[in-house]
Structures are given as structure tokens and as C-alpha cells.
Amino acid sequence: MDSVHDLGGVEGFGPIPIEADEPVFHATWEGRVLGCRFLMGFWRLWNIDANRHSLEQLPPAEYLAMSYYEKWAAGVVNLSAEKGLITPAEVEAGYPSADAEPRTPPVDAAGVRAFLPQGRPAAREIDDAPIFAVGDKVRTARNMHAGHTRLPRYLRGRVGEIISHHGPHVFPDISFKMEGEVAQHLYTVNFSGREIWGDDAEPGHSISAELWESYLAVED
């Protein structure tokens, strides 16, 4: 999905908003939103890719105007409503509807503390051997689809070199649909600044990104 979340190389932005001695949370509500969004994931009705896609679907002007935790707040409400865990009427009223069946949260404080050091690894095993090897030259895809993808615009149709192979990882372009999971080999691909930005590129830099096998084609 080509929206404003795909920011790499977009021009017109000003100085980086650096803040000295920044606190972890700027207000109490930020931590509460982080917690709610994190914990709602334990219903397993969406995964990390669907979660990211929910933020990408925010209207572009809102996406850019919202802070990180404002986006998280919007994302968790939109996903929860989409999956039927809450209704628009409940969001508007601020309390459960009279006929709502009370539920039991899927994880408690001890459970989430135990979960954090485990995480959710994205590596999988598949039978297919990798098509590419370290040192191969590859060209990235141009044709994209309307759903979720992790091939940024600024890296499309470019030639790079494979510098590492991570084995099969969950493929986000399918996984976000929550209709089953597919894994593909994942590679780190290195591009020269000049390949991406042309003659205007700053001297002596390269950009590397993790790209899945179907984003890539052999370049002679």
C-alpha cells in the first residue's frame, strides 16, 4: 500500500526533533495506550503485519499529524472494531453495550511479563532452498499491490547485492490478511546511495534493507 507511512526519501521535512533527556513516556496516557494495544494482540485476531497495516490505513494527513501513541490508540480501536471485539457504538458511548457478554482477558500481569523475553520469532522452516546467495546481484520489484508490503518505494526497481541470508521468515504481504501464513527466504540487500539517489547522492554511503525472495529478481 503506497501511503505516507512509506517515508524513505520523501523531501520537504525539517530538522530532526531531537529532545535532550527524553523520558520513556511524555504523559501517563502514552503508557496506558502502549499496554492496551500490546495486550489486545493476545486475542490473536491480528498479527504484527495486520497491526502495521492498520496504521498504514489511517488517512495520510492524520497519519502525519498524529504522535506515535496517538496512532497506536487509533490502530487498536480500529482493529478491535474490525474484528468485532468492540462496536462503533461502544466507542462512541465509552462503555459496553447492554447486551455485551463479559469476557476474561487472555493474559494477566504475570503472563505478559513471562511473554516478553520470549517474543514472537518470525523465522520458519520451509522445504524450498534459497534462490539467491550472498554476493548475488538482484533487482527489486516494481509492481506492487494494494495491501501490506515491506518493500519501500525508494527501493523499487533498484539493483543491489545480497549481503546476508536469514533463512525463511513469515511473508508480511500475505500474513497481514490473517488467512494463513507463508514463509519466504529473507535476505539483506545492500544498495549504493548512487544507485538509489543518482548523481545527487551524498558521497560514500550505502543502504541495506531486509527483503523477501519474491521482491527480488536475478540481475545479470
Place this chain on the structure above:
Amino acid sequence: MTKKPHHEHTHVHSLLPSDPALRAKAIETLLVEKGLVDPEAVDALVDVFSNEIGPQNGAQVVARAWRDPDYRARLLADGTAAIAELGFSGMQGEHMVAVENSADTHNVVVCTLCSCYPWPVLGLPPVWYKSPEYRARLVREPRAVLDEFGVRLPEDIELRVWDSTAEIRYLVIPQRPAGSEAMSEAELAALVTRDSMIGTGFALSPEAG
């Protein structure tokens, strides 16, 4: 069959109060009242990210790598396993890669598509890391961006930008500062800043302290 009314659902957030604090309160109240979220689990997450997970973890990893060549080799070969040796693992650090700065190479990390960041070693990202400014500009004009952080690199230093597009997370190992040869691991860790592990800073000089 009619087409799914896509926007009806995706914009439910517009029904929330406009004030961010009231909005958050409304969300938590509704989710707790419905039995969807345990408020004590929210407390636990706030506590973990405020007090337990942060750049002090990554600093220990870097200090160990500076002092112990075998550990450094393991860290560069398998970041996830080497970082787990020090007890740091899990969410948003399931697949860690360490990249090392040297006299001729400088590494810096970004997530242009969202805000991917290695939580177990650095905690939650600062606002600037999540900002459109950083995400848009770092890949296009990395030297100009680093200059704003006070990181001025000679033109002959190779600059490697890592865009975290998958679940691989990066930890930059900054250069060990001169004058730190006799320091203990704990003293060294105090020189390792959050920004030096993202690549937007250098480790502190022992004299500066």
C-alpha cells in the same frame, strides 16, 4: 455480494474524544469493562518499559564486546544468542544483528516504514526515531542528518544505513573511546549512550565525564 465497507471500520477511531489523554482513558475503560484487557497487565508493561528494559541493557552488551574478544566474535556471528547470554531477549529483539563501527565504517539504523527498534537492548524508541523527519531523511541525506546529532564524519568514512524492513533488529557497536583501556565493564557501560547504539552518536569519552 457487496464490497466490504472498508472505511466504515477502519475509521472508528474518529469516534473517540479528541483530547489524547481522554481518548486513552476512554479506550482503556471500554477494553477493561468488556473484559478484553487486564489493567494490572497494563501496569506491568508500563513498569517493565519504564524501569527494566532500556539502553542500559544494550550498554552492557557493548561493554562486554569491548572487553572480551570472544564475546565480540560471538556477538557479530549471532547477535540474538550473544545478547541472550546477558539475559536480554524477546519481543522486538527476536532476530538481532550487531554491526560494528570502525576507523573506516560508521553504521546507523532507521525504520522508514514504521518505527522498528530493538526493544530488549534499547527499550522504547525516542520521539525523533519515530518522526517523519528522521524516517524520510536518513536514507536520502544521512550525513546531513548525522550532522544535526553532532556526528560529523569525514567523507572517506563509509556510511552504512540499515533500514529495518523485516523482523531483523540492529544494534550498533560504537567504537571504544581512547583512554578507556583500563576501565571495568561497568565503567565502560556508562560510556555507551543510546544514540551510540543507533549510530546517531559516539560513545562518551572517559575524559568528558
